[in-house]
Amino acid sequence: MSATGIGAAVRRKEDQRFITGKGQYTDDINRPGQAYAYFLRSPHAHATIKKIDAKAALAMPGVIAVLTGDDLAADKIGGLICGWMIHSKDGSPMKAGPHPALAQGKVRYVGDHVAVVVAESLAQAKDAAEAVKVDYAELKAVVDPAAAQKNGAPQVHDVSSDNTVYQWHLGDKAATDAAFKQAKHVTRLDLVNNRLIPNAIEPRAAIGEYDPGTDAYTLYTTSQNPHVARLVLSAFVGIAPEHKLRVIAPDVGGGFGSKIFIYAEETVCTWAAKKVGRPVKWTAERSESFLADAHGRDHVTRAELALDDRGRILGLRVKTIANLGAYLSTFASSVPTYLYAPLLSGQYDIPAIYCEVDGVYTNTAPVDAYRGAGRPEATFVVERLVEVAAREMGLDPAALRKRNYIKKFPHQTPVIMNYDIGNYHASLDKALELADYQNFAKRKRESARRGRLRGIGFSSYIEACGIAPSQAVGSLGAGVGLWESAEVRVNPTGSVEILTGSHSHGQGHETTFAQLVSDRLGIPIEHVTVIHGDTDKVQFGMGTYGSRSGAVGMAAIAKAIDKVIAKGKKVAAHVLEASEGDIEFKDGKFTVAGTDKALGFGDVALQAYIAHKFSGQDLEPGLKEGAFYDPTNFTFPAGMHICEVEVDPQTGVTTIERWTAVDDFGTVINPMIVEGQVHGGVAQGIGQALLEGARYDENGQLVTASFMDYCMPRAGDLPSFTVGMTTTPCPSNPLGIKGCGEAGAIAAPAAVINAITDAVGHEDVAMPATPQVVWRACQKAAQRMAAE
């Protein structure tokens, strides 16, 4: 392994600008003559808009325009779309209501976009927004999805009388029912997967710009996938033809899913730029992020596990109600369906699975993918069930897992997925060792002496990443293919630019992608630049989410590099006067096999461009290759996380004493970055389990709308993490990569709750397990003990 090649903990190339304050985030960009947008948002969860009177606002100083949904309609600007078609059990298509970028006649959640004020300064826009008079007729709101499905509930969209978007299912109902008939033990749980607010620390922002000279638009935006944004804004929303719209996603300060989606604000800023003839800039205030960034999770689930008398799992039955919010966000429909139920087999050989999911509209912010997207929800269901089953049957939870782990690969689950490889025993054994499981009982006794309850919780998670084979997702309803593109541009001096359709917003692609190139081409890592996030530079790409940039994005780069090497061999053959078949490439050198004739990579690059040694008929000059890589399968990162907690029964305060993560991500390009991804994911998972929860009151007001009310994990809430790895290189990926970005967030919640329930001896611990929740569980456990 070279110091900068695959597997090396190379320090990040991008850090220089970030640690010196030279990053270029969207809000750091200012365009000449820019005006400022401020969105007037609905204070009501549900209301019809009778009238909007902007006269007074328009007369205020600095105000350039006040635009509403009527103006959008007059310009024939279409609504925002949901790009994944889900069909209900009965075959009917999902019921998607209209989603205008500015409300048209009705508002459906607090924070919904009513109008935009454009002014010379932000302060003026804000002041004027207060002067816009909106005449609302308030309607009753519904925030609970089960209540929304009841007769007589307020109706969010006309298309769905019972607010149900779809009633979907997956798996074999008859086989699953039969499995439950045979069962000797059935474990049943009612689970709530709490609603989360993503809260990337950089708020969303957008600058729209229009150039009348070329009739072309530019949008600077905080996006994880600028090409998808451009496609949607041109093909569906209809702001501009694709070749007349440039989308630039510069440095982006974290995404976690929330910056995948195409939102109202960037749509409006782009459109408004032409209307007002000025660049239009908008940056979210944190309160706006809370209200109107797509939220995550929000499932209510009844889950049942059927086992035989020895603890072999026979079947799994799941019924979930998923809150989709007031509108279907870009990928909302896929998250509680195809990103969820296909993972319900976990790491286990389960003969029969049946899952039903109702997707439901409510008067709350749209819900879409958030780190893990569907897979954390699935892991929570499976790992809570398995843990509780072990406790109910008096079996060691590690032993019960081992008994049911899949041992032979490939393994076809009853819910679509074909796991290509894994070694679940290896991760479990390593995790038990790193967690010092054998001395847990001793530590528990020691805690008890201090009046504390110590518990341990496991989570054997699996995820489907490397999203995704285009044909496969197409057959499941996706509106796009999920390949990735890359271009490798070799300059005459031998330095290299990589253009990728992936987008980095913290993942360190500028380093890891360069490591791959340095490794493959044998050139110093300093000679490689990675370019991403600009639709004028990179032709097309699908962006970064679903832990796909290593597995899919880098595979595309590898493919393009292979083409560069093949072309380089042709050039070298001419220069070295040898036959192409005799040219070998290794360690940055083209050599003639069996001789000492050699040319460095840089020499070949130069020869390719000066083109003196071959005729244009024989070979095209230049050295630049592109590739599209479409995966052949999902990848299946998996592992074992073990959480050890101590609970103070007097106060209900939980502290995480130890965290052990053992993950199998396949090939690792940069272990430092991969471990960082695990840390961040686990922190978000612990946040979900212990601290975070979005709450609406019954009128649809978000009561957790600031960092003072929504508890983000702080440094003092978290432990240091022990991170280990086991490796089974992924056979369905040319680089052996599986992906690592979401693992922690997927694994962690179940591990935390399993640990707390173990500590307190009571299974009813809801997330977030605040001191109050845990204290109540302690009380119930004590009452039960007293009664027994």
Place this chain on the structure above:
Amino acid sequence: MATVSMTVNGKHVSADVEPRTLLVQFLREHLRLTGTHVGCDTSQCGACVVHLDGRAVKSCTTLALTCDGAEVVTIEGLAKDGRLHPMQEAFRDNHGLQCGFCTPGMIMSAIDIVRRKGHDLDEHTIREELEGNICRCTGYHNIVRAVAAGAQAMKGGEPLKKAAE
């Protein structure tokens, strides 16, 4: 409008601002020093931390006018003659950043922690002291390591003296 003058990263600056202008707006919008970030509107996240007369403050809750005559150092002013401050170096070395958005505030806070608590910082102290800085990416693990390492590297260093003056 009112006139405000201060020293920012060693340079004297003066401008007419609206009285409601926050220090962070003054830095970002008037001086185009965009390394100082805004991550919230409730003074919780710490993305905006700068040094005001040697002490860490949240520039999102400081009025520019109250800084008249003060000395302000932002993330852009830490490196001297092309040499990074040891705390900046420590963040890179320990992978204490991912998206980089919280990073300027983290580094400015970290230097202030060293000023107040000394160079030998244990994990517990660092975690408690970072209460006012939120990071969504790193899970803090590597930030804690970076702060500890940076504090050590600052021992006897010229940059610390500067901050403490």
